[in-house]
Amino acid sequence: MATTLAPVDSREVVRCDHCLLVQFRTSNDLCRRCHASLDEDEPEIVAVAPPPQMMPSNGHGRGHLNLAASIRSLRLRGGLSQRQLALRMSVPRTYVSKIENEKATPTLSSLERLARALEVTVPDLLSGGERNRQEEIGELIKDQFIAEMLPFVTQLNGMQMSSILTQVRDLTMRPRRTA
Numbered sequence: 001m002a003t004t005l006a007p008v009d010s011r012e013v014v015r016c017d018h019c020l021l022v023q024f025r026t027s028n029d030l031c032r033r034c035h036a037s038l039d040e041d042e043p044e045i046v047a048v049a050p051p052p053q054m055m056p057s058n059g060h061g062r063g064h065l066n067l068a069a070s071i072r073s074l075r076l077r078g079g080l081s082q083r084q085l086a087l088r089m090s091v092p093r094t095y096v097s098k099i100e101n102e103k104a105t106p107t108l109s110s111l112e113r114l115a116r117a118l119e120v121t122v123p124d125l126l127s128g129g130e131r132n133r134q135e136e137i138g139e140l141i142k143d144q145f146i147a148e149m150l151p152f153v154t155q156l157n158g159m160q161m162s163s164i165l166t167q168v169r170d171l172t173m174r175p176r177r178t179a
Contacts, residue, residue: 014038029094068102070125074118075100088117 015022016031016038023031029038075085075096082100086093089110098104099114106114115125140146156164 067106067126068100070127071096071114071118072100074120074125078118080118085114085117089113 012025013022014025016034016036018036019031019034021031021033025038026032030036031038075082080088082096083093086096089096090113091110095104099106099110111122111125115122118125141150153161
């Protein structure tokens with residue numbers, strides 16, 4: 001466990017609570033001197049087995065709503081790292097990792113904080129946001145410009161698509177002035 005003191009530029013300065021060494025956070029999150037974990041104590045994790053009717057018939061039981069994949073998908077779609085999501089939730093990064101790797105089942109209050117941090121509702125979190133994604137796709141296809149571009153997009157290679165995406169991004173970030 002470590003105490004965060006203050007960020008220096010983009011590096012996090014922490015103090016090991018075991019040996020009290022003040023140091024930059026290491027890539028493996030272990031103290032440079034005593035090799036103790038620099039991550040805070042994690043919330044108590046309660047393992048909950050899914051009800052039998054939720055278990056797949058093949059016996060290889062994964063999360064009953066595939067919550068881990070939903071959280072990871074929503075986090076990546078939002079462009080967040082595990083650390084950024086953990087900061088938004090005020091929990092250790094390792095807790096987010098354990099949830100995504102199905103080693104921990106979040107409590108109801110953690111689900112609410114996850115949903116808030118990911119800017120979705122709890123039902124969207126549990127469904128993986130797929131309903132919203134389908135609505136977004138449908139809305140995009142209704143746009144006249146997008147509808148006219150669709151036949152051409154399938155003919156582009158990866159480099160061409162990347163080039164066009166970069167140009168569109170530049171246009172939206174720095175709109176051209178008209179005289």
